[in-house]
Amino acid sequence: MAIAIDGPAASGKSSTAKAIARELGFRHVDSGALYRAATAARVRQGGDAESWTEESVLAAARMVTLVPTELGFTPLLDGETAEDEMRGEEVTRHVSLVARMPAMREWVNAQVRKAAHEHDVVVDGRDIGTVVLPSARPKIFLVASPGERAKRRLLERHAGAPSDGEIAEETGRIVLRDDMDAAQSVRAADAIVIDTTHLAQAEQIARIVALVRAGGWEVQ
Ligand code: CDP
Numbered sequence: 001m002a003i004a005i006d007g008p009a010a011s012g013k014s015s016t017a018k019a020i021a022r023e024l025g026f027r028h029v030d031s032g033a034l035y036r037a038a039t040a041a042r043v044r045q046g047g048d049a050e051s052w053t054e055e056s057v058l059a060a061a062r063m064v065t066l067v068p069t070e071l072g073f074t075p076l077l078d079g080e081t082a083e084d085e086m087r088g089e090e091v092t093r094h095v096s097l098v099a100r101m102p103a104m105r106e107w108v109n110a111q112v113r114k115a116a117h118e119h120d121v122v123v124d125g126r127d128i129g130t131v132v133l134p135s136a137r138p139k140i141f142l143v144a145s146p147g148e149r150a151k152r153r154l155l156e157r158h159a160g161a162p163s164d165g166e167i168a169e170e171t172g173r174i175v176l177r178d179d180m181d182a183a184q185s186v187r188a189a190d191a192i193v194i195d196t197t198h199l200a201q202a203e204q205i206a207r208i209v210a211l212v213r214a215g216g217w218e219v220q
Helices: 013-024 031-044 054-063 083-087 089-099 102-118 128-132 146-157 164-184 201-214
Strands: 002-006 027-030 064-068 073-077 121-125 139-143 192-195
Touching: 002 013, 002 128, 002 201, 013 027, 013 031, 013 121, 013 201, 027 031, 027 073, 027 102, 031 054, 031 064, 031 073, 031 083, 031 089, 031 102, 031 121, 054 064, 054 102, 073 083, 083 089, 089 102, 089 164, 102 121, 102 128, 121 128, 128 139, 139 201, 146 164, 192 201
Parallel strands: 002 121, 002 139, 027 121, 139 192
Antiparallel strands: 064 073
């Protein structure tokens, strides 16, 4: 069984997917983390991003392995976790470019499908419900206003409350990435859209878990 959680940048997909996986005893697969890992691997090899070829990114991605964890899977870079690098500014700036490369989409999709073939999974991404696992049920599409998404992303990184200036700057970056990701972010016709702008995270998780259970799928 596979549950798809799609949505735009910083809409809370990963944290929600992780919590749902924990609640239902499924494995969490973060497809964006694979795009980030491949991008980080290519960044390590240096050179101007404008000159990155699809072949060079695919070759760099050989450094990435997807390993099982307690709750799901995590990509390693050269055998080690590299969360800060993968979530950092440089990778975030270039990841959409990598995600537009057909060979890289195939590379990610194959790994996600393999995990879904072997386990019950909650997968988060942009095109899980449409392209990667069209038979996933239910399909959730999380949305929130750009300003709210920017605030959450900053809170995730900083301890204190972000200033208005910081929020405005981050909102700009998020809107830019939404634009760059538009082609690969396709909402499934049968996706359930949840606007989380005014929703507490616990409530959004509870709603999705209730939806899964109400659906009559084989979940305890
Ligand atoms: O968490 P956040 O929204 O910042 O992004 P992410 O899920 O970590 O994904 C990083 C990037 O990977 C996105 O900006 C997309 O360019 C790409 N991506 C994609 O194209 N398709 C997916 N299924 C997942 C991510």
